Amino acid sequence: xxxxxxxxxxxxxxxKIMIAGLVSTLVCIYLTYLNAFTNTExxxxxxxLAVVAALIWGSHTIKVLCxxxxxxxxxxxxxxxxxxxxxxxLLATKFGMLAPIVxxxxxAVIGLILGYVSNNILNMKIPAMVQALTEMAVVGALTVMGxxxxxxxxxxxxxxxxxxxxxxxxxxxxxxNSFLGGGLIAVAFLLGAIAIQHPFNACLGPxxxxxxxxxxxxxxxxxxxxxxAVMSFALxxxxxxxxxxxxxxxxxxxxxxxxFEMSKRDAAAWLDSKxxxxxxxx
Amino acid sequence: xxxxxAKPTAGGAVNPAAMAVGxxxxxxxxxxxxxxxxxxxxxxxxxxxxxxxxxxxGTHFVPVGGAPAAMGQAPxxxxxxxxxxxxxxxxxLFGGAWAAELGIVVAVVTGGIGGGLMMAITCMMVNFxxxxxxxxxxxSGKVLHDPITGDSQAEYxxxxxxxxxLPFVSFVGGVIGGILAGAGGTLIYIELLGLYEATFxxxxxxxxxxxxxxxxxxxxxxxxxxxxxxAVLTAYNITxxxxxxxxxxxxxxxxxxxxxxxxxxxxxxxxxxxxxx
Numbered sequence: 001x002x003x004x005x006x007x008x009x010x011x012x013x014x015x016k017i018m019i020a021g022l023v024s025t026l027v028c029i030y031l032t033y034l035n036a037f038t039n040t041e042x043x044x045x046x047x048x049l050a051v052v053a054a055l056i057w058g059s060h061t062i063k064v065l066c067x068x069x070x071x072x073x074x075x076x077x078x079x080x081x082x083x084x085x086x087x088x089x090l091l092a093t094k095f096g097m098l099a100p101i102v103x104x105x106x107x108a109v110i111g112l113i114l115g116y117v118s119n120n121i122l123n124m125k126i127p128a129m130v131q132a133l134t135e136m137a138v139v140g141a142l143t144v145m146g147x148x149x150x151x152x153x154x155x156x157x158x159x160x161x162x163x164x165x166x167x168x169x170x171x172x173x174x175x176x177n178s179f180l181g182g183g184l185i186a187v188a189f190l191l192g193a194i195a196i197q198h199p200f201n202a203c204l205g206p207x208x209x210x211x212x213x214x215x216x217x218x219x220x221x222x223x224x225x226x227x228x229a230v231m232s233f234a235l236x237x238x239x240x241x242x243x244x245x246x247x248x249x250x251x252x253x254x255x256x257x258x259x260f261e262m263s264k265r266d267a268a269a270w271l272d273s274k275x276x277x278x279x280x281x282x
Numbered sequence: 283x284x285x286x287x288a289k290p291t292a293g294g295a296v297n298p299a300a301m302a303v304g305x306x307x308x309x310x311x312x313x314x315x316x317x318x319x320x321x322x323x324x325x326x327x328x329x330x331x332x333x334x335x336x337x338x339x340g341t342h343f344v345p346v347g348g349a350p351a352a353m354g355q356a357p358x359x360x361x362x363x364x365x366x367x368x369x370x371x372x373x374x375l376f377g378g379a380w381a382a383e384l385g386i387v388v389a390v391v392t393g394g395i396g397g398g399l400m401m402a403i404t405c406m407m408v409n410f411x412x413x414x415x416x417x418x419x420x421x422s423g424k425v426l427h428d429p430i431t432g433d434s435q436a437e438y439x440x441x442x443x444x445x446x447x448l449p450f451v452s453f454v455g456g457v458i459g460g461i462l463a464g465a466g467g468t469l470i471y472i473e474l475l476g477l478y479e480a481t482f483x484x485x486x487x488x489x490x491x492x493x494x495x496x497x498x499x500x501x502x503x504x505x506x507x508x509x510x511x512x513a514v515l516t517a518y519n520i521t522x523x524x525x526x527x528x529x530x531x532x533x534x535x536x537x538x539x540x541x542x543x544x545x546x547x548x549x550x551x552x553x554x555x556x557x558x559x
Contacts, residue, residue: 071522073348073362076514083510086503087549091556106552113307113548114511118518120300121541161486161496175488181495185503 011210014064018135021057022104025050025142029100032149041240045247047150048228051143051192052221052251058139059199059217060210065132066200070124074204077136078197082189084110084133085140092141093148093157100155103141111137139196147188150225150244151232152179160185163235177234184231191227195220212262219259222252294534304540311547318558322477327550329473333466334512334546338538340462341367341516344401345452345526350444354418357445357452357525359408366404367463367513373400374464375505379471379498386472390465397464401456405448412447420447425528430454445525455526467509470546474501474553481557504553511549512542 028050034043062077070077085107092103114137115130149155152163160179164171175181179188198220203213225248233241264270308331315327344366347358359366378393412418421438422428423445428435430451439445448456478497483490519538520531 070518071348072514072517073364073522076362076364076517079364079368079510080514083507083514084549086507087552090500090503091552094556094559110548110552114515114545116300117304117541117544118515120297121304121544122515122519122537123295123297123300124518158486161493173488175486175492176495178496180499180503183495183499183502185499186506189503189506 014060017057017060017214021053021060022138024053025057025146026100026104028053029142029146029149029155032153032155033097035153041153041236042243044150044153044232044236044240045229045244047146047148047155048222048225048244048248050146050149051225051228052218054139054142054146055192055195055221055224056214056217058136058143058196059213061132061135061139062197063200063204063208063213064128065126065136066204068126068128070126074201075197077132078193080114080133081136081196082140082144082193084114084137085142086144086185086189088137089141089144089148092145093155093160096156100142100145103145104138107137107141108134111135136196140192143192143196144185144188147192147224147228148179148185150228151184151188151235153236153240179235182234184235187231188228191224195224207266209262209266212259212266215255215259215262219252219255222248222255226252294531296537301537301540304544307544308540308547311544311551315551315554319554322480323554323558326473326477326554327547330470330508330550330553331543331546333469333473334508334542334550335539336466336469337367337371337463337509337512338516338519338542339535340371340459340466341513342520342524342532342535342538343455343459343462343527344370344524345405345448345456346517346520346523348523350523351446354412354416354446355443356523357420357422357447357449358523359404359448359456362522363513363517363520364510367509370397370400370404370460371463371467371509371513372506373397374460375467375471375502375509378464378468379502382472382475386469389472390468393468393471394461394465397467398457398461400464401460402453405453405456409448409453418446420449421445422449422451422525422528424525424530425451429528449526451528452526455528458527463509463513466512467505470508470550471501471505474504477501477554477557485557500556504549508546508549511545515541515545 028046031046032043066074088107089103092099095102111134115133118124119129145155152159163174163178199213199217229244229248315323345358346363347356347360350356351358352360374393374397377396378389381389381392419438422435428451478501482493482497516538524531
């Protein structure tokens with residue numbers, strides 16, 4: 001029934017990207033757990049790196065899925081990824097230190113069932129559908145969890161719903177001033193959802209190159225990380241948030257310049273036009 | 283993938299075996315919910331499933347045109363289902379959320395009005411742009427006469443297109459879809475908010491006033507997530523574009539009802555698990 005419209009060979013195979021993405025995301029999320037061991041918040045920036053790793057994997061999954069003519073536009077794939085992912089992520093945070101693993105398993109189950117629903121009940125009959133929706137739910141869950149770890153310094157339900165504020169010198173527990181209570185999760189949700197769907201949407205076509213698209217994904221990921229780092233000033237110490245911000249800005253500047261180079265490389269002709277010469281006053 | 287190249291891929295056929303599996307999955311999830319949280323959890327899940335089905339069914343009414351509509355080659359609003367759902371449906375959800383404390387009926391009606399109003403404004407401005415900006419009349423490509431006004435369509439349709447603009451029946455369909463989707467989204471939010479407001483204080487050992495922000499945020503996030511899942515599944519059902527209730531693709535709605543019910547029950551079950559374990 002479905003016809004694969006564009007087949008683009010070459011580049012790193014998808015399975016390799018998937019395994020590398022899953023492992024590096026989990027490792028980075030668990031590295032934020034060093035916060036709990038060392039009783040600091042300086043390792044929060046690893047959450048942002050987990051986001052970038054997960055997004056790179058996710059945008060390649062979207063490429064695999066959307067190469068078939070699903071007809072609904074690329075953004076819809078990003079939306080369903082995060083819609084199913086955030087549900088799994090919120091339940092997984094209840095499991096304490098096991099949260100990232102539980103998130104992966106739970107999101108995979110949800111994605112598998114959604115894949116079955118769209119492929120069989122809705123009769124999409126796209127070979128990559130089940131696997132792609134499974135992967136994307138996992139990516140969505142891990143991305144939101146990475147943002148949570150970066151903004152709050154942890155990924156447990158208690159850490160996401162409470163924060164300690166000082167009122168007249170007395171420490172009080174605040175529920176409104178937290179990742180969930182303050183609604184920061186909605187921002188994290190859309191930061192990730194836009195970053196995951198944009199790269200393939202922007203790079204698709206006959207001139208698609210894998211490295212260029214993945215570099216754009218990393219650039220979008222670091223751009224989202226800058227915003228998340230700014231938000232993290234509210235919940236973690238200023239020094240730790242500053243580290244996150246610096247890592248994000250350096251990563252963004254590097255990936256953006258690399259993406260610019262690759263765009264010039266793949267352009268049919270590149271003319272570096274100079275500004276209009278200032279002839280006045282001569 | 284350009285929407286022009288990716289026209290209908292999936293057919294309109296119903297897969298009876300998969301539909302049966304879907305219904306069985308729905309019953310299993312309802313049974314699981316009954317075992318972990320009889321009473322409150324089951325009531326919330328039933329509300330969530332009804333809300334999800336309303337979103338899925340309502341999205342069929344919305345005239346989604348996609349990229350061809352942006353070029354004036356197909357009727358409908360020139361964007362994808364995910365964007366329309368996020369714009370129009372969430373407007374209804376937010377509207378209903380404001381009225382949450384006035385009771386479920388008022389809130390759901392408010393949500394429906396919010397979604398319908400947003401779609402009415404969107405449809406009107408879209409036709410303004412089509413008629414006065416692009417200079418094209420509204421004409422359906424799927425029917426010869428508008429089912430509501432009886433106006434003839436064929437004379438106004440340009441050759442080589444599937445119609446263009448937003449005929450009256452599409453406008454009405456958009457408003458109906460907005461009302462259904464907005465009300466469904468609000469119903470999901472209200473059910474989850476009631477559940478969380480009742481269970482979070484003991485779960486987090488805090489006063490109801492303290493956990494209210496968390497309950498609102500988590501319920502809202504789940505409502506948004508369920509909304510997007512249902513809207514995208516419906517988008518898959520209609521393969522991206524539909525003209526409105528007069529479109530032949532509209533007849534595929536039974537599949538979407540089952541799909542939305544299963545997906546909503548699954549996601550709702552996970553949402554209830556947060557307070558049940």
